[in-house]
Amino acid sequence: MTQQVSTPAELVSALADGELRGEALVQAVQWLQENDDARANWHAYHLVGDVLRSGELAALGTNDAAFVARLRSRLQDEVQFGQPGSDLPATDARTESLQGLSQHEVANDASFRWKLVAGFASVAAVVVVGWQLVVGVNASSGTPQLARVEVLPTQEQAQVMIRDPRLDQLLAAHRQSGGISAFQMPAGFLRNATYDRPAR
Amino acid sequence: MTGPTLSAGNDSDLLLVERTLAGDARAFELLVIKYQRRIQRLIGRMVRDVDLVEDIAQETFIRAYRALHQFRGDAQFYTWLYRIAVNTAKKFLLELKRDPLVTESALKNGDDEDETSRSGNEPIEEETPESVLAAREIAAVVNAALQALPEDLRQAVTLREIEGLTYEEIAQVMDCPIGTVRSRIFRAREAISVKVKPLLENQSGKRW
Amino acid sequence: MSLTFFSRLLLAGTVVVAAPFGLAQAPAAPANPVAEAPVQGPASQRSISEWLLRMHEASRRRAYRGTLVVSSGGNMASSRIWHVCDGEQQIERVESLTGVPRSTFRRNDQVITFSPQTKVAVAEQRESLGLFPNLLQSTDNAIDQFYTVRQTGSERVAGFEADVVQIEPRDKLRFAYRVWSEKKTGLVVKLQTLDGQGRVLEEVAFSELQLDAPVSMNKLARMMANTEGYKVESPELSKTSAAAEGWQLKQPVPGFKPMSCLRRPAANGAAGANSTLQWIFSDGLASVSLFIEVYERRRHGPEGLMAMGATHTLARRWSDKSGEWWLTAVGEVPAQTLQAFVQGLERGK
Secondary structure (H helix, E strand, C coil), X not given: CCCCCCCHHHHHHHHHCCCCCHHHHHHHHHHHHHCHHHHHHHHHHHHHHHHHHCHHHHHHHCCHHHHHHHHHHHHHHCCCCCCCCCCCCCCCCCCHXXXXXXXXXXXXXXXXXXXXXXXXXXXXXXXXXXCEECCCCCHHHCCCCEECCCCCCCCCCCCXXXXXXXXXXXXXXXXXXXXXXXXXXXXXXXXXXXXXXXCC | CCCCCCCXXXXXHHHHHHHHHCCCHHHXXXXXXXXXXHHHXXXXXXXXXXXXXXXXXXXXXXXXXXXXXXXXXXCCHHHHHHHHHXXXXXXXXXXXXXXXXXXXXXXXXXXXXXXHCCCCCCCCCCCCHHHHHHHHHHHHHHHHHHHHCCXXXXXXXXXXXXXXXXXXXXXXXXXXXXXXXXXXXXXXHHHHHHHHHHHHHHHHCCCX | CCCHHHHHXXXXXXXXXXXXXXXXXXXXXXXXXXXXXXXXXXXXXXXXHXXXXXXXXXXXXXXXXXXXXXXXXXXXXXXXXXXXXXCCEEEEEEEECCCCCCEEEEECCEEEEEECCCCEEEEEECHHHHCCCHHHHHXXXXXXXXXXXXXXXXXXXXXXEEEEEEEEECCXXXXXXXXXXXXXXXXXXXXXXXCCCCCXXXXXXXXXXXXXXXXXXXXXXXXXXXXXXXXXECCCCEEECHHHHCEXXXXXXXXXXXXXXXXXXXXXXXXXXXXXXXXXXXXXXXEEEEEEEECCCCCCCCCEEEEECCEEEEEEEEEECCEEEEEEEEECCCHXXXXXXXXXXXXXX
């Protein structure tokens, strides 16, 4: 498949249609985030599409920038992702999509979901081997206690699942270079090839 | 490849979600820019007051942002966002004890696709005269610009935006390479955007 | 039972031995691929190394194809497997049946993974795959020191009778394993990783298996070599040593020996040349990678312990007078083992 040479603006257009993959996809998103004009195009293309489909959406198009600006300042008050302390999301925004996670979901996600076992805002205390953190899934429970408890959460505790693409990449690196085990052949290797996703 | 999709494929939405989770709040803004109008229109069907519509829409995106950890990448982002919008609107209404514009039974039909409803140029009720005029002007400019396009550009962008075909499907319909489809859609968008952007900038003066 | 005799055979560079262990016998010549595993001591008396070697050998000597199912942390994935060997060479093909489509090929320790959706093929040389069975020697029989083995019975898996072997850790720093080893050949047909409570953290099993299947090595080799239409990538890794990088463990974690140390390009497209150091340890059955990066507030956080199936991850900031670092410890080990690694880390003077 020959690579198409395109201007960044054309990539934004293709991205809006969900027609980019792999490297081009990542580049287009990168471009969008670094470039004001590109974002203006992103807005304009989507507005045009919305208006073509239904004229009434035009009514809202005039206010879009103000809406985003207002949201932006509110988002800054939110706990930022990727920062210490942001590990436990608020639970009041549970949506219907969370109901009844089945025991065995097909792992067809492009990225893994990790179970958050214990998050702690700062690891100030030195934890001696043999002592383990009590699982503190609820953020309001205060500072983690040190106790001699099995770390794995019991079934009764709520399971907080997170996605972390950076972690997935490290996992891929661990499997690639670090999976040194007598079980590698064949079970370990086959298991990784079956279950793992190629890191982005 | 599945059938026609009007919203963009999962990949770009998912990538933007992942980047948001990795700490890039601007990636989330891109999703907001993409879906804000549809979400506001959805809420506008449930709620009469225009200011309230915007408040609820803001709240919807905040809640989505907070719950982003919980988004399961195997469903479409917009579907997930849609549900948050409906729930948020319902909560607001219960709290404020206002009567929704539509009845309960209409709310239950919440999974009809926005994109398929072609309601023409009806403005949302309770709009100020100025914004109604502005909306009509934008719609008029967009449609005029569309009609003014060369035939191949007009056909390509129509098949994409209104019929919801993928590039591959459009390539088959128009009997041309996919690269040409991409280029035509892009040029069509550029031609229309050029005429629309001045109208948008006048309104708020905000920069992206 | 001592393995020194066996170890010397390995050092002498003979073909991997499938003969009885620790006995004064010459190594058996490599049999033709369809032979059964050579006669060994009765199952109930095998040592852990004997079991492991038998399992390892089984896959080197047979051709098979089947469907593999992996259950990990509440998720499932499955794939179609083809495996064939020919003297020293073995080729494997794994086609994912769930999730993102992908084809993985392995020839000895060369691995290439094709992603049809992105048209990218990642080619790697995985040295870790070639380490066994020298592993038994290099870890000074750590496996025997830290694990016990006993056969607990027999069960049928995918239509084959298998010995069920329980491998228990002697301490709390590692997990237990239950292995179903096909009776005649020793091939692992099912493998479970268990925590201290005996709960299954992860399971890998054939749901369907055809031993001695007519798999064509030529066909697989051709498929593996066919990269047309794909962009082939090879990750840039450079070997280094922890000492050269200025790191050491003030206290080794019992059983875990350092295996290698690599420098990797920056993860997730981070700006600048902030590469990641990966320091790898193994106790012979479980492995741990310590990832060390220069701390960047924008990229790093939150700290915490995460789990997915048997794999645990501990991420935290680490600082001393040399600077601020971000550590991520990843391994198929309990959380406390990761903590032991992280706490034992020290920056050299």
